[in-house]
Amino acid sequence: MNSVSKGSDMANSYLSDETITRCESGSKEEKVKLSKDVTSAWSDIDTFAAAIRSGKTSWEEISPDDMDIRLKWAGLLHRRKRTPGKFMMRLKVPNGIVTSEQMRFYGESVEGFEEDVGVVDITTRQNIQLRGVTVEAASTIIAGLHALNQTSFHSALDNVRNIVGSPLAGISPTEILNTIPLTTKINDMLIRSPDGTFGNPRFANLPRKFNIALSGGDDDFSHCNINDLGFHACKSSEGELGFNLDVGGYMSIKRVAESVPLNLWVPEESVVKICESVLTVFRDEGERKNRQKARLMWLIEEYGVEKFTERILEEAGGKEEGGFKDRQEHVIRENYVRQEILGVHAQDEERSRVGLHIPTGRLTRYSCKAIADLADKYSDGEIRLTVCQNIILPNVLNSDLIALEADVNLIDNVDFSAGLIEGNVVSCTGAQFCGLAMVETKANARRVSARLEELVTVPKAVRMHWTGCPNSCGQAQCGDIGLMGAPARKEIDGKKVAVPGVNIFVGGKIGENPFLQLEPRIKGVPLDGEEVVDVLAEILVKDFGAVRR
Ligand code: SRM
Ligand code: SF4
Numbered sequence: 001m002n003s004v005s006k007g008s009d010m011a012n013s014y015l016s017d018e019t020i021t022r023c024e025s026g027s028k029e030e031k032v033k034l035s036k037d038v039t040s041a042w043s044d045i046d047t048f049a050a051a052i053r054s055g056k057t058s059w060e061e062i063s064p065d066d067m068d069i070r071l072k073w074a075g076l077l078h079r080r081k082r083t084p085g086k087f088m089m090r091l092k093v094p095n096g097i098v099t100s101e102q103m104r105f106y107g108e109s110v111e112g113f114e115e116d117v118g119v120v121d122i123t124t125r126q127n128i129q130l131r132g133v134t135v136e137a138a139s140t141i142i143a144g145l146h147a148l149n150q151t152s153f154h155s156a157l158d159n160v161r162n163i164v165g166s167p168l169a170g171i172s173p174t175e176i177l178n179t180i181p182l183t184t185k186i187n188d189m190l191i192r193s194p195d196g197t198f199g200n201p202r203f204a205n206l207p208r209k210f211n212i213a214l215s216g217g218d219d220d221f222s223h224c225n226i227n228d229l230g231f232h233a234c235k236s237s238e239g240e241l242g243f244n245l246d247v248g249g250y251m252s253i254k255r256v257a258e259s260v261p262l263n264l265w266v267p268e269e270s271v272v273k274i275c276e277s278v279l280t281v282f283r284d285e286g287e288r289k290n291r292q293k294a295r296l297m298w299l300i301e302e303y304g305v306e307k308f309t310e311r312i313l314e315e316a317g318g319k320e321e322g323g324f325k326d327r328q329e330h331v332i333r334e335n336y337v338r339q340e341i342l343g344v345h346a347q348d349e350e351r352s353r354v355g356l357h358i359p360t361g362r363l364t365r366y367s368c369k370a371i372a373d374l375a376d377k378y379s380d381g382e383i384r385l386t387v388c389q390n391i392i393l394p395n396v397l398n399s400d401l402i403a404l405e406a407d408v409n410l411i412d413n414v415d416f417s418a419g420l421i422e423g424n425v426v427s428c429t430g431a432q433f434c435g436l437a438m439v440e441t442k443a444n445a446r447r448v449s450a451r452l453e454e455l456v457t458v459p460k461a462v463r464m465h466w467t468g469c470p471n472s473c474g475q476a477q478c479g480d481i482g483l484m485g486a487p488a489r490k491e492i493d494g495k496k497v498a499v500p501g502v503n504i505f506v507g508g509k510i511g512e513n514p515f516l517q518l519e520p521r522i523k524g525v526p527l528d529g530e531e532v533v534d535v536l537a538e539i540l541v542k543d544f545g546a547v548r549r
Helices: 017-024 028-035 038-053 064-074 100-109 135-147 180-191 268-285 296-303 305-315 365-378 398-408 442-455 531-544
Strands: 076-078 087-090 097-099 120-122 128-133 212-215 229-233 242-247 260-267 343-346 351-356 382-385 391-397 425-427 464-467 481-492 495-506 522-526
Touching (some): 038 135, 064 076, 087 135, 100 128, 128 135, 180 212, 242 268, 242 296, 260 268, 351 398, 365 382, 365 391, 391 398, 495 531, 522 531
Parallel strands (some): 212 229, 464 481, 481 522
Antiparallel strands (some): 097 382, 120 128, 242 260
């Protein structure tokens, strides 16, 4: 049996004796978390970096439990399989709001690394990942992030991931509720200690990852239905601002589950409280043995929806205490058309918001700096990230739009306008850096979408989601078309040989009436060459009204 580290400022001190007993006979990850508290990562990274800098050790001598597991609590994911000794560093960017100073810092952080490894990605949780990071560099980058009021803590393995909010918060004419103050409050509750510093042990040892998203209006740009907690803005019958709460949505190899509605409406001021109460129940009662069943949905099913609601309300101090009500009726506006993100859109009489396309969300050190400069010049230094891996510059004066377009056209890999297919590609990391990937995704997504733009024209945007394996980080089941890495066979020199391929899903929906497409329409399409292009062109013609050029 492992000895349990349980000091007063540690994650394990929040676990009851009963939970610790379950963890002791739990999965490998649970044993690693017990034997040395995960909060150690927050200071270990400085100790390891100093020892390497002084020549006393090398990254190879750091224990694999620290290197590959515990350092994830500092946002450091060792890419042992693809780039040994180098990390991907995942940040926390609540609501996807980034300042020009922070964007400039991302570019500078990867400047010293080889150019093809030292890149920056916008993720499918409107977040940032820096790549090519060494142990020595990580400690300096974390200090730089903290100085800019941002952190990488609590962003990987068994903690709460980036809090997703509406990218049009505060600037959408159809908004019900601005999500920015709330995503900030939830983030602060999770990661800041009472003295305001980064790193709070309270919810740092959960049974598994946990996703929270808030939608401020009917567009549901946050994809609430695939989050463990999805808050849908909805006024109460008395006109108070708040949210209907859906719970348990997630995607994984084992299971893809759409969230289920609770009979619960949460007033704006009790959102943080209900997050705390669900997280407490999940931390204390969630599965600790079988990681495939350690997501919130399994606990909800154990309770049943009604009993689960009672349990979280009890934890929150009761229905009246928090001003909670029964689920409120949400009237779907007639003929509501989902707003566009990309392109120029009126914000008020003088200003516009401008959505810029970042192909597959990949930024370079150069494009980070160039985007920071654009934001300083045109959008009061503000940049917004989207779950579709693009960016928005808000508050651009209409009189500046022509100059902005000219400036954007000088930047590689940032597009002022993009085709209806290329502009709507989403892609997970894939085999370039991800050890779980079955196929390369970002490069294929770019090649295939460019070929499709040559072959067909489509009457409206087609969202194509690429994901390198069934974990579905690229959310294939949400896409109009989803492509998921899978085995395929191809005839080469008269013989059938195994090649990288994709399963193709058709018909996922997002927005007011979301739908997850769980079954692929076609399996095992080889990825290299033209076959996948031909199959997709056919689907575009049949299902999406495309016309061949
Ligand atoms: Fe993910 C594991 C990348 C969003 C479901 N995901 C991984 C790892 C950490 C695996 C690994 O160690 O290599 C990937 C790191 C690759 C790398 O080098 O970047 C990885 N996931 C990503 C990102 C970067 C994809 C992207 O290119 O944008 C996204 C980071 C979001 C963030 O900022 O935090 C990302 N992952 C998602 C999503 C989408 C979402 O959150 O809306 C999902 C499905 C939703 C969900 O989680 O329920 C998702 N990732 C997974 C899973 C399956 C979870 C499960 O319960 O089994 C894994 C595997 C795991 O955790 O064991 C996984
Ligand atoms: Fe890696 Fe698979 Fe996630 Fe893509 S979907 S980033 S290949 S784990």
